[in-house]
Amino acid sequence: MQASQNADKWQWLEAELQRLRQHNLYRTLKVLEGAQSSHVLWQGRDMLMLASNAYLDLCNNDEVKRMAVQYILSHGTGSGGSRLTTGTSDIHVQLEETLAGFKGREAAIVFNTGFAANSGIIPALCSSADDVIFSDELNHASIIDGCRQSPGRTIVYRHNDMADLEQKIKATEVRGHGLIVSDAVFSMDGDIVDLPGLVQLAEKYNLLSMLDEAHATGVIGRTGHGTEEHYNLPGCVDILMGTMSKALGAEGGYVCGSQKLIDFLRNKTRSYIFSTSLGPGTMAAALAALQVIEREPQRVHRLQENVRWFCQCLRQEGLADNIPEQAATAIIPIHIGDEAQAVRVSDHLLAEGYFISAIRYPTVKRGQAILRAALMSSHTRQELAQAAGAIARAIAQS
Ligand SMILES: Cc1ncc(COP(=O)(O)O)c(C=O)c1O
Structure with missing residues (x-):
């Protein structure tokens, strides 16, 4: 039977496309x-x-491109498997160690995209109906999807409003564990999270703190190390997530944190476990970009x-x-x-x-x-x- 015989079954789809066109x-x-x-x-x-x-014009940077090409020539194009099977090579490990150093943490884990990182780690960390996630209303879609995949409750607080966040924390019984998650630099408004306020609340109410530094890394802080450098509050966040697809000019998401956190995420995050890892060229490009930022x-x-x-x-x-x-x-x-x-x-x-x-x-x-x-x-x-x-x-x- 030919797939196109029954045109009626696609009418809803055409209607939706039409609606999108009508509303610009x-x-x-x-x-x-x-x-x-x-x-x-x-x-x-x-x-x-x-x-x-x-942001740092590194997609087309000679040093970054040369390193990517060099690794493609020596290590090939694809990784051939997920990280826990055949998909970990020395360049993956070197990149993770460099990322951890860049963010002043014990360890790091690399994901295939920033989207895969957020949508994977939030349900891995908040995997019980007793867990609670407090999420800024303007957080990125990948954080929202991560919250949707968690069986825990998600409570959305007003944008960057620490008084609203505290009120919502006080009004919520957290029987499992709680997480506050926020973009560091909001992807559409470009404003910066109130980090001192957020970590103070995380400490006061014994909640985990998580930042998405997609638009902060390479951009804010005196030397581009991100939000903690911007506020001069080194090491204050529990879970530092980011992506290499923006200022670093490459691809791939990451999380930096304690060795214990990274060991847990390697064992529990579905988007990490069940996906073929990024190829050596991309990893090498990200590594070279980090070296360029440190040096320049x-x-x-x-x-x-x-x-x-x-x-x-x-x-x-x-x-x-x-x-x-x-x-x-x-x-x-x-x-x-x-x-x-x-x-x-x-x-x-x-x-x-x-x-x-x-x-x-x-x-x-x-x-x-x-x-x-x-x-x-x-x-x-x-x-x-x-x-x-x-x-x-x-x-x-x-
Ligand atoms: C704040 C934020 N988080 C996560 C992502 C996802 O990162 P990636 O493009 O690497 O999937 C993006 C951008 O696309 C973003 O703006």
């Missing part, structure tokens, strides 16, 4: 034709990239300086009300509101040579669409000043 929520791919860097090639045109998470903190300083400069330019262009008063990370949300207008502004900017994403529901709340500008250390001041002008014109004309 239908998504399509933009196909880049070369490397990810501050300039990219799209439809044969040179574009200024203002949407990438490759000036990349982080340039990124942080670019953030200050770009915000200044946006304010000078009359967009002070569209951006946060204090932007301190590489993610700068430019408030638009209406979904259709956000798409028009982004299309306008694409036509002008600027690659910048319109972020809409369900990634952000309905009616709160933004342009999500993401900066790189390699953007020049002139490029950013011109981009700020183009953004202001696009908003005015859309």
